[in-house]
Amino acid sequence: xxxxxxxxxxxxxxTLLAPTTEATYETLAAYTNTFHMPFLSPSLPQKNFxxxxxxxxxxx
Numbered sequence: 001x002x003x004x005x006x007x008x009x010x011x012x013x014x015t016l017l018a019p020t021t022e023a024t025y026e027t028l029a030a031y032t033n034t035f036h037m038p039f040l041s042p043s044l045p046q047k048n049f050x051x052x053x054x055x056x057x058x059x060x
Contacts, residue, residue, distance in 0.1 A: 005031050019043050029053040 001024060008016070009031075015038045020028060022045045029051045032039040037055060044058040 001027055002031075009035070009037075014038070015040060017041070020045060025049055025053075026051060029056070032056060 005016075005027075016028070016032065017040045018028070020041045020043055025045050026049065028039060029049070031037065032053060032055045033051070039053060039056040040059060041056065042059050044053070044056060
């Protein structure tokens with residue numbers, strides 16, 4: 001997943017739009033928080049994680 005994110009960022013994306021699972025949440029949160037990149041997801045996991053997604057928006 002990290003390779004796919006880096007590839008997208010290399011192409012100059014501004015906002016990341018993707019579904020999120022418990023398995024991918026920590027990685028996505030780390031990238032979006034580090035690079036101050038807005039993240040839109042139709043499904044943020046319900047579980048509380050140690051790393052809040054500072055730039056994430058959940059659309060239900």
